[in-house]
Amino acid sequence: MLVFALRRLLQAIPILLGVSLVVFGLVHIVPGNPIDMLMPPEASPEVIAQMKAAFGFDKPLYVQYLLWLLRAVQGDFGLSVFNATPVWGQLIAALGNTFILAILGAMLGFGMGIMCGMISAINHGRWPDKLFSAIATMGVSLPHYWCAIVLVLAFAVLHEYLPAQGMGDDSEPLYHRLQFLVLPVVTLSLIPMGVIGRLVRATVLEILGQDFVGALSAKGLTRWPVIRHICKNAAPPVLALMGLQFGYLLGGSILVETVFNWPGSGNLLNLAIFRRDIPVLQATILVLASFFVMLNLLVDIAQAAIDPRMRR
Amino acid sequence: MSETLELDPRDRGGPAQPMLRVDGLKKYFPIRGGLLNRTVATVQAVDDVSFLVHKGETLGIVGESGCGKSTTARLLMRLMDPDSGSVVFDGDAVGDLRGITVNEMRRQMQMVFQDSYSSLNPRMTMAESIAYAPRMHGLGRKEAYDRAESLLAQVGLNPRQYARRYPHELSGGQRQRVNIARALALEPRLVILDEAVAALDKSVEAQVLNLLGDLKEKFNLTYLFISHDLNVVEYMSDRVMVMYLGRVVETGPVEQIYRHPRHPYTRALFASKPTLDPDRRTTEMPLTGDPPNPINPPSGCRFRTRCAFAEAVCAEKAPALAAPLHGDYDESSPHLVACHLPAAQRAMGAHHV
Amino acid sequence: MSHTTMDEFATGARPAADDVPATAAPGYWKSVGQRLARDPVTLAVTLVLIGILIITIGAPLVTSYDPFAGSVMARLKPIGTPGHWLGTDETGRDLWTRLCYGGRMSLLAAILPVSISLCVGGALGVFAGYAGGLVNTMIMRTMDVFYAFPSILLAIAICGILGNGLSNAILALAVVFIPPMVRVSETVTTQARQLDFVEAARASGTTTFQVIRYHVLANVLGPILVYATSLISVSIILSAGLSFLGLGVTPPQPEWGLMLNSLRQAIYVQPYVAALPGLMIFLTSMCFNLMSDGFRSAMDVRLSK
Numbered sequence: 001m002l003v004f005a006l007r008r009l010l011q012a013i014p015i016l017l018g019v020s021l022v023v024f025g026l027v028h029i030v031p032g033n034p035i036d037m038l039m040p041p042e043a044s045p046e047v048i049a050q051m052k053a054a055f056g057f058d059k060p061l062y063v064q065y066l067l068w069l070l071r072a073v074q075g076d077f078g079l080s081v082f083n084a085t086p087v088w089g090q091l092i093a094a095l096g097n098t099f100i101l102a103i104l105g106a107m108l109g110f111g112m113g114i115m116c117g118m119i120s121a122i123n124h125g126r127w128p129d130k131l132f133s134a135i136a137t138m139g140v141s142l143p144h145y146w147c148a149i150v151l152v153l154a155f156a157v158l159h160e161y162l163p164a165q166g167m168g169d170d171s172e173p174l175y176h177r178l179q180f181l182v183l184p185v186v187t188l189s190l191i192p193m194g195v196i197g198r199l200v201r202a203t204v205l206e207i208l209g210q211d212f213v214g215a216l217s218a219k220g221l222t223r224w225p226v227i228r229h230i231c232k233n234a235a236p237p238v239l240a241l242m243g244l245q246f247g248y249l250l251g252g253s254i255l256v257e258t259v260f261n262w263p264g265s266g267n268l269l270n271l272a273i274f275r276r277d278i279p280v281l282q283a284t285i286l287v288l289a290s291f292f293v294m295l296n297l298l299v300d301i302a303q304a305a306i307d308p309r310m311r312r
Numbered sequence: 313m314s315e316t317l318e319l320d321p322r323d324r325g326g327p328a329q330p331m332l333r334v335d336g337l338k339k340y341f342p343i344r345g346g347l348l349n350r351t352v353a354t355v356q357a358v359d360d361v362s363f364l365v366h367k368g369e370t371l372g373i374v375g376e377s378g379c380g381k382s383t384t385a386r387l388l389m390r391l392m393d394p395d396s397g398s399v400v401f402d403g404d405a406v407g408d409l410r411g412i413t414v415n416e417m418r419r420q421m422q423m424v425f426q427d428s429y430s431s432l433n434p435r436m437t438m439a440e441s442i443a444y445a446p447r448m449h450g451l452g453r454k455e456a457y458d459r460a461e462s463l464l465a466q467v468g469l470n471p472r473q474y475a476r477r478y479p480h481e482l483s484g485g486q487r488q489r490v491n492i493a494r495a496l497a498l499e500p501r502l503v504i505l506d507e508a509v510a511a512l513d514k515s516v517e518a519q520v521l522n523l524l525g526d527l528k529e530k531f532n533l534t535y536l537f538i539s540h541d542l543n544v545v546e547y548m549s550d551r552v553m554v555m556y557l558g559r560v561v562e563t564g565p566v567e568q569i570y571r572h573p574r575h576p577y578t579r580a581l582f583a584s585k586p587t588l589d590p591d592r593r594t595t596e597m598p599l600t601g602d603p604p605n606p607i608n609p610p611s612g613c614r615f616r617t618r619c620a621f622a623e624a625v626c627a628e629k630a631p632a633l634a635a636p637l638h639g640d641y642d643e644s645s646p647h648l649v650a651c652h653l654p655a656a657q658r659a660m661g662a663h664h665v
Numbered sequence: 666m667s668h669t670t671m672d673e674f675a676t677g678a679r680p681a682a683d684d685v686p687a688t689a690a691p692g693y694w695k696s697v698g699q700r701l702a703r704d705p706v707t708l709a710v711t712l713v714l715i716g717i718l719i720i721t722i723g724a725p726l727v728t729s730y731d732p733f734a735g736s737v738m739a740r741l742k743p744i745g746t747p748g749h750w751l752g753t754d755e756t757g758r759d760l761w762t763r764l765c766y767g768g769r770m771s772l773l774a775a776i777l778p779v780s781i782s783l784c785v786g787g788a789l790g791v792f793a794g795y796a797g798g799l800v801n802t803m804i805m806r807t808m809d810v811f812y813a814f815p816s817i818l819l820a821i822a823i824c825g826i827l828g829n830g831l832s833n834a835i836l837a838l839a840v841v842f843i844p845p846m847v848r849v850s851e852t853v854t855t856q857a858r859q860l861d862f863v864e865a866a867r868a869s870g871t872t873t874f875q876v877i878r879y880h881v882l883a884n885v886l887g888p889i890l891v892y893a894t895s896l897i898s899v900s901i902i903l904s905a906g907l908s909f910l911g912l913g914v915t916p917p918q919p920e921w922g923l924m925l926n927s928l929r930q931a932i933y934v935q936p937y938v939a940a941l942p943g944l945m946i947f948l949t950s951m952c953f954n955l956m957s958d959g960f961r962s963a964m965d966v967r968l969s970k
Contacts, residue, residue: 014806015806015809015810015813016813018807018809018810018813019810019813019814021810022810022811022814023822026822026823026826027826137951137954137955137958138951140898140954141898141902141947141950141951141954142902142947142950143901143902143905143906143943143946143947143950145906145909145925145943146925146940146942146943146944146946146947147943149925149929149932149939149940149943150940150943152932153932153936153939153940157932157933157936158936247815248815248816248817250815251814251815251817251818252815252816252817252818254817254818254821254910255817255906255909255910258909258910259929269818269821270910272825273821273825273910273912274911281822281825285814285818285822288815288818289813289814289815289818290813292813292814292815293813296813389868391864391867391868414870415870416870417870418868418869418870419870422868422869423865423868425861425864425865427861430860430861430862431861431862431865432862433862433866433879433880433883433884434693434884435692435693435694435883435884436879436880436883437692441862444866444869444871444879444880445866445869445870445871448869448871448872448875448879449870449871478692478693491865494865498869498870
């Protein structure tokens with residue numbers, strides 16, 4: 001088991017390196033100098049040369065990459081081009097906000113998904129199955145940014161129950177600020193609910209259809225132990241998908257955060273793109289992707305711990 | 313073996329030259345593990361296997377599961393590459409620059425697999441499956457399908473009924489007939505039958521075996537018949553080869569092997585055949601010891617851990633296939649045994665009628 | 666067809682034990698088609714999709730306005746206004762017209778990247794699956810690096826760097842979809858390759874290309890196509906999302922995601938009109954999703970032995 005975990009860890013390292021290469025390389029794929037994107041066109045050649053040296057763009061590419069990587073693992077991503085504050089600080093703050101949304105959205109989405117999936121599977125073929133399956137399918141097909149707009153429409157515009165945007169002031173009491181959470185969290189929870197719901201339904205149906213479940217019932221086990229048994233067997237693939245979905249919630253929150261003007265990492269990314277703030281852009285993508293890789297690693301190890309067959 | 317052996321136009325060496333000569337075939341499978349996925353052990357699936365197949369005969373290969381028979385078949389067809397060893401088909405080395413290529417060999421040697429269902433492409437009709445190889449080798453569409461239909465008839469299936477059917481519509485025996493027809497589509501000279509009747513019901517098995525016999529005569533075929541079923545092998549073969557844990561332990565004419573088996577393993581194998589005849593009692597010593605691990609086979613003679621006669625020399629040196637150490641030795645049909653000890657070879661064996 | 670040869674040999678051959686009726690069963694793809702035709706959900710969804718296709722491709726025929734011409738006086742009219750049955754947008758352009766023309770861009774941005782990734786990723790995956798060994802490992806490890814990015818993040822990163830425009834968005838999405846496509850096709854090809862009939866085909870001395878074309882492809886195409894269809898539903902959402910962020914199609918081109926964004930401010934004035942483009946995205950995505958489900962059930966029926 002330990003060997004498996006270590007081996008997975010070793011395998012993750014080249015992936016992380018590859019990710020960093022992609023992130024670094026993306027910026028340099030564009031023809032033209034990154035400096036030209038940052039400088040106004042009327043800047044004098046001396047100023048341009050100065051900026052180049054300051055940013056290290058005059059060195060050969062692989063040197064730039066190594067320097068950047070070295071600084072990155074220490075948390076130093078330089079200064080934001082837009083407001084000259086350290087990138088790392090901004091990123092951490094923004095990540096924290098996204099984390100709040102992601103955790104809550106995951107809890108809500110997974111909880112509802114599991115419930116929908118179980119109800120569907122147990123009532124296979126009857127109307128609860130069809131209803132909850134339809135709900136799950138809708139959750140998967142929904143463009144969540146549109147859903148955000150509709151929810152804002154319904155709860156903030158037409159009937160002013162909840163605030164439409166933002167996170168609220170620090171001055172306001174906590175329970176008051178919780179209102180800001182409701183709409184974004186509900187929006188975020190829809191896709192995980194759909195995805196997890198469908199998987200839970202399929203997995204539980206498959207387990208129910210297996211012979212040994214019938215054997216357990218024949219042995220006289222009442223409902224509760226059978227349900228516990230189903231959970232144990234359905235856990236590995238569902239857990240794996242949950243990990244993946246959580247990664248998507250973290251990394252893919254940009255659209256929802258844009259609609260709700262929630263100051264998270266997605267919003268930061270959006271602003272960085274429009275301001276052409278390369279350091280912030282690189283840092284955000286690298287950190288989010290690395291987190292995703294580590295999350296996948298944890299999920300793999302957790303799966304192998306539960307199901308010995310997964311240990312290759 | 314048929315007396316009037318008509319020479320195939322592709323024949324190169326005449327009846328004296330063996331159809332197949334296999335020398336020192338080896339195949340080891342690595343087992344990976346540990347932190348860096350290095351090779352920690354090897355499964356010695358086929359170890360130094362050598363034998364001959366004469367033109368027009370049926371060579372039976374017997375042994376328990378895991379003895380390397382199927383691996384040997386796949387090595388012959390080059391579905392896997394051997395680690396070492398040579399295969400010579402009618403005088404031409406396979407895969408050698410001066411010999412024939414693997415593809416050329418495959419036009420003269422074909423194989424029928426055990427699982428009749430998974431051997432057929434579920435998306436293709438019977439005629440399409442049979443006609444596939446001839447078409448790919450250049451035969452025109454109409455000619456290929458005509459050949460497919462005539463082959464279906466040869467194996468006893470009415471082409472009008474069966475040509476456009478799919479595998480799931482046929483029974484196991486019918487599918488196996490189609491597999492045989494497919495193997496014959498390229499007009500091979502040697503056919504390997506890898507447990508070809510193992511999955512069939514007994515009555516169907518008898519029909520298919522008779523069919524194989526008819527086809528052999530009609531098309532002048534040579535067979536390599538692999539099976540774990542001793543009775544079937546006795547029925548079909550002219551000569552028999554016994555394998556144990558990747559090595560050949562005994563080979564010889566079928567009557568010799570079945571009536572006077574020399575190797576202790578062969579005798580134990582026959583002793584294990586269930587029989588309802590109260591007059592056929594065996595006085596043979598049963599197999600002792602645990603079945604050894606193919607990953608770490610015993611040194612020297614691999615059978616020694618289960619052999620009642622084992623001595624020190626058996627652990628030191630692997631016995632070579634040689635003539636039996638006493639008694640009848642017929643030059644024309646050699647009986648070879650891989651055993652050091654005359655005592656082991658001489659022990660009384662069960663007699664089979 | 667001459668049967669004289671058959672009669673010649675029939676006397677020597679043993680007849681088959683069972684008797685099978687003489688009618689031929691339909692082939693695999695035909696039976697899939699039959700099952701699809703009997704599935705009401707898939708049929709309904711296909712009809713809806715065909716309808717959407719018609720109104721988008723045939724937009725000039727079903728609309729009477731210029732999608733680019735707006736009139737300040739006709740800004741943000743509600744649903745049911747005479748002459749503009751779905752209202753107008755923030756510059757006075759007829760919404761129904763914009764939706765129909767916009768569908769072209771949206772569908773293009775949805776289907777084209779998936780088609781590209783199907784060809785490239787599918788071929789790569791089948792190749793990796795069939796080749797096995799070191800080639801397989803190298804290809805899959807490279808794909809793993811791209812798998813490390815959540816899809817929307819990668820799409821945004823590529824678009825953000827390359828700039829706006831439909832072609833950049835299509836390229837970005839194609840890149841995002843190639844790794845999952847490779848993974849799916851590699852998995853099914855590896856499974857198919859181990860089946861006996863593929864080994865038998867290899868043993869018949871035919872070339873690798875022939876084996877793949879005649880034996881492997883027919884057996885892997887099904888699952889790959891099912892996956893591609895489900896990817897289309899994702900692609901619609903992602904491509905509209907990119908435009909929503911300003912990274913895809915540029916104004917004044919009509920496109921559903923873009924319209925959703927530009928109508929966002931109008932939510933306080935004409936809430937229902939503002940929600941319409943999103944409804945189209947949702948509807949189309951859901952239809953492709955259900956169609957993909959239908960395909961999967963139709964192909965999933967195990968042929969009994």
